Amino acid sequence: MKHTLAALVENHPGVLNRVASLFRRRGFNIESLAVGTTEQEGISRMTFVVEGDDNVGEQVEKQLYKLIDIIQVSDLSREESIVREIALIKVRSEKNNRRDILDLVEIFRAQAVDITEYSVVIQLVAHPETVDSLLENLAAYPIIEMVRTGRIAMLRGPQAISVPTTEPVEVARFHQASGRRPEGELPYISE
Amino acid sequence: MKKITGADIVLESLKKIGIDTVFGYPGGVVLPLYDRWPSHPEVRHILVRHEQGAGHAAEGYAKASGRLGCALATSGPGATNLVTAITDAMMDSIPVLFITGNVARNLLGRDGFQEADITGITMPITKHNYLVMRAEDIAPTFAEAAYIATTGRPGPVHIDIPKDVFIEEADFEWPEQISIRGYEPFPFINEDEIKNAVQLIRRAERPIIFAGHGIIQADASKELMEFAEKSGTPVLNTLLGLGSIPQDHVLSYGMMGMHGSYWANHAASNADLIIGLGMRMDDRALGRFADLNPTANVIHVDIDPAEHNKNIITTTPIVGNVREVLKILITQFEPLSHIDWIHWIDELRRDHKDSFKVPEVDELTPQYIESRIAEKIGNEGVVVTGVGQHQMWAAQLMNISRPRQLITSGGLGTMGFEVPAALGAQVAEPNRTVWTICGDGGFQMTNQEIATMIDENLPVKMAIMNNGFLGMVRQWQELFYGNNYVSVNMSQPDFVKLGEAYGIKSLRVSNKSEVDDVIIEANNHPGPVLIDFQVETEGNVWPMVPAGAALSETVETSDQVKAL
Ligand SMILES: Cc1ncc(C[n+]2csc(CCOP(=O)(O)OP(=O)(O)O)c2C)c(N)n1
Ligand SMILES: [Mg+2]
Numbered sequence: 124m125k126h127t128l129a130a131l132v133e134n135h136p137g138v139l140n141r142v143a144s145l146f147r148r149r150g151f152n153i154e155s156l157a158v159g160t161t162e163q164e165g166i167s168r169m170t171f172v173v174e175g176d177d178n179v180g181e182q183v184e185k186q187l188y189k190l191i192d193i194i195q196v197s198d199l200s201r202e203e204s205i206v207r208e209i210a211l212i213k214v215r216s217e218k219n220n221r222r223d224i225l226d227l228v229e230i231f232r233a234q235a236v237d238i239t240e241y242s243v244v245i246q247l248v249a250h251p252e253t254v255d256s257l258l259e260n261l262a263a264y265p266i267i268e269m270v271r272t273g274r275i276a277m278l279r280g281p282q283a284i285s286v287p288t289t290e291p292v293e294v295a296r297f298h299q300a301s302g303r304r305p306e307g308e309l310p311y312i313s314e
Numbered sequence: 315m316k317k318i319t320g321a322d323i324v325l326e327s328l329k330k331i332g333i334d335t336v337f338g339y340p341g342g343v344v345l346p347l348y349d350r351w352p353s354h355p356e357v358r359h360i361l362v363r364h365e366q367g368a369g370h371a372a373e374g375y376a377k378a379s380g381r382l383g384c385a386l387a388t389s390g391p392g393a394t395n396l397v398t399a400i401t402d403a404m405m406d407s408i409p410v411l412f413i414t415g416n417v418a419r420n421l422l423g424r425d426g427f428q429e430a431d432i433t434g435i436t437m438p439i440t441k442h443n444y445l446v447m448r449a450e451d452i453a454p455t456f457a458e459a460a461y462i463a464t465t466g467r468p469g470p471v472h473i474d475i476p477k478d479v480f481i482e483e484a485d486f487e488w489p490e491q492i493s494i495r496g497y498e499p500f501p502f503i504n505e506d507e508i509k510n511a512v513q514l515i516r517r518a519e520r521p522i523i524f525a526g527h528g529i530i531q532a533d534a535s536k537e538l539m540e541f542a543e544k545s546g547t548p549v550l551n552t553l554l555g556l557g558s559i560p561q562d563h564v565l566s567y568g569m570m571g572m573h574g575s576y577w578a579n580h581a582a583s584n585a586d587l588i589i590g591l592g593m594r595m596d597d598r599a600l601g602r603f604a605d606l607n608p609t610a611n612v613i614h615v616d617i618d619p620a621e622h623n624k625n626i627i628t629t630t631p632i633v634g635n636v637r638e639v640l641k642i643l644i645t646q647f648e649p650l651s652h653i654d655w656i657h658w659i660d661e662l663r664r665d666h667k668d669s670f671k672v673p674e675v676d677e678l679t680p681q682y683i684e685s686r687i688a689e690k691i692g693n694e695g696v697v698v699t700g701v702g703q704h705q706m707w708a709a710q711l712m713n714i715s716r717p718r719q720l721i722t723s724g725g726l727g728t729m730g731f732e733v734p735a736a737l738g739a740q741v742a743e744p745n746r747t748v749w750t751i752c753g754d755g756g757f758q759m760t761n762q763e764i765a766t767m768i769d770e771n772l773p774v775k776m777a778i779m780n781n782g783f784l785g786m787v788r789q790w791q792e793l794f795y796g797n798n799y800v801s802v803n804m805s806q807p808d809f810v811k812l813g814e815a816y817g818i819k820s821l822r823v824s825n826k827s828e829v830d831d832v833i834i835e836a837n838n839h840p841g842p843v844l845i846d847f848q849v850e851t852e853g854n855v856w857p858m859v860p861a862g863a864a865l866s867e868t869v870e871t872s873d874q875v876k877a878l
């Protein structure tokens with residue numbers, strides 16, 4: 124089963140490294156990863172697709188939460204969501220087959236974004252399965268280059284994935300709440 | 315406000331987070347920091363002899379006291395020498411702040427002299443790490459780092475600072491508040507899960523508690539005992555959970571796991587309700603996961619939700635500080651008792667106690683020595699160990715009954731932990747007697763820290779269990795590799811001469827009859843003492859759960875291993 128997870132992360136240097144390192148170490152298999160900015164400054168959004176059973180999905184989510192720079196993780200495969208991917212596909216094409224290719228472009232509601240004497244570049248924004256299907260239909264033509272962004276996803280309806288509000292912690296107080304040495308003098312603050 | 319240097323800001327920040335001692339080792343890029351140290355006498359610097367020693371000493375300090383430890387090293391080799399200790403702290407959830415210097419900002423990434431990508435290296439072995447690129451960021455980074463290291467599930471945090479950031483000047487502004495969006499160390503305790511847990515507790519006929527390190531870290535010993543007493547539940551300890559309940563408590567049944575007792579392991583396998591408290595369901599404690607006890611219900615209380623359902627499937631996971639959770643749980647049910655179940659375990663204990671005691675032989679055994687040391691120092695002393703057979707015997711036989719009494723490397727199993735960790739524990743607890751039970755192998759990995767003990771007047775007592783072997787490995791070769799001893803038999807230096815060369819009191823013991831006197835002599839000596847105990851060479855630790863076996867397959871003799 125595929126899990127599509129969306130994570131809001133602090134846009135700190137090294138955050139991608141932290142996430143990649145975690146996936147490698149725990150042996151989680153990333154099928155696709157897309158990173159970009161969000162409506163909020165300083166926060167990026169990562170969308171992962173991970174292969175594995177529900178237990179793997181749960182562990183990925185929890186392990187991600189252990190990273191301090193990860194603010195919020197949602198498993199979008201559990202809910203109704205819009206899933207999209209962009210593909211750019213460069214096909215070798217000459218006069219004799221150009222019409223057929225452009226027909227496919229139309230059927231898939233793709234776009235031909237660059238046409239030369241010998242090539243067509245097709246752009247498709249669609250569900251990844253639709254992208255797969257277009258590729259199958261293009262199999263008869265020589266594809267000379269292809270790039271896909273990896274999937275991005277968003278919940279349907281008005282609810283949104285957002286940053287939870289956190290109460291700031293008084294530095295001088297945090298140790299008391301931390302549950303250690305309740306009776307004794309406070310270990311951490313020197314004054 | 316007058317601007318001060320980054321170096322001064324580091325030292326002021328250390329004072330703010332209450333660090334009174336730094337275990338460190340200087341080098342090129344941290345020179346600007348050391349240069350300012352004399353102006354900050356409130357922070358004691360202890361010069362170790364190897365950065366690994368600094369790291370383990372900081373761990374020993376943190377484990378003995380519950381306070382944040384701190385170790386410091388220079389860039390490149392200094393920093394990489396810390397890696398073992400950082401990993402050890404990560405595996406055992408020990409709050410330690412690791413500080414390293416790095417090459418100047420304009421040289422980062424250019425493979426300059428003594429540059430190591432240390433933040434890249436420590437990323438997977440720290441709870442969090444930082445590279446500080448501006449002097450003005452130092453104070454907020456230290457405030458955040460200390461907060462992260464000591465709250466929630468504690469752990470190591472690493473701060474890397476380029477050389478010129480120590481020199482750059484900035485205002486020293488200590489933050490009054492911290493707000494980290496991605497970090498919630500005080501989770502809200504889920505009432506539904508509490509209700510589910512209470513139902514399971516009420517219904518259980520054969521409940522068992524696995525009490526782990528979290529009990530000690532959360533200061534929840536008292537609550538653990540109250541909960542066990544009220545619910546009539548026997549308590550087993552993981553290695554790092556030892557001390558969370560006194561061994562002579564009626565409901566305490568000692569250590570479970572690979573070298574746990576026969577009765578503890580069978581109780582774990584026959585319970586109908588497992589209550590894991592502040593422990594992480596590790597394979598050394600639980601044996602083969604699939605066969606731990608597939609029919610039992612499992613309540614698992616841990617502050618780190620990622621531990622739930624990681625190794626075994628949990629019926630009722632409760633996320634929270636184990637002390638807070640226990641405080642709530644205790645109020646939710648009427649007193650319960652499970653007499654038949656407890657009798658069943660007691661009977662097992664009666665029938666199998668021989669595999670879990672000091673052997674009655676004339677030879678000098680580590681078991682005998684360790685039990686005598688325990689007897690002589692009592693529970694107010696601190697016991698540190700290395701890793702191997704001597705460690706398991708310490709766990710089994712030293713009557714560990716007080717939180718923070720035992721300091722040992724559990725998750726990583728780091729040989730060489732014993733000498734520097736003991737040094738750190740003695741710094742944290744100057745009024746306690748600190749004994750470290752050393753393997754002859756492990757001792758030779760870090761014994762240079764004896765020099766540090768002398769410099770700093772740390773009267774640690776080092777008891778080397780000199781069996782001439784990498785004993786635990788030899789035991790495995792004997793039992794599981796048909797007696798094929800390969801690279802486990804080492805020649806040793808004359809440990810007494812070695813100790814004398816360092817200038818400390820050094821003694822050798824080869825007879826049982828001398829043991830008590832020597833322990834007393836060491837205890838009475840005001841400085842460090844080294845004792846070379848020439849023990850039986852080929853003793854084995856029993857009982858044992860062979861690697862990959864289930865707890866119910868605990869064996870007590872070599873013949874049983876051969877029959878497997
Ligand atoms: C740094 C390190 N290297 C290797 C090991 C593997 N190992 C585990 S126990 C052991 C033998 C320890 O020998 P010693 O310190 O003499 O203790 P003994 O078992 O003899 O009591 C070894 C080599 C380890 N745990 N740590
Ligand atoms: Mg040995």
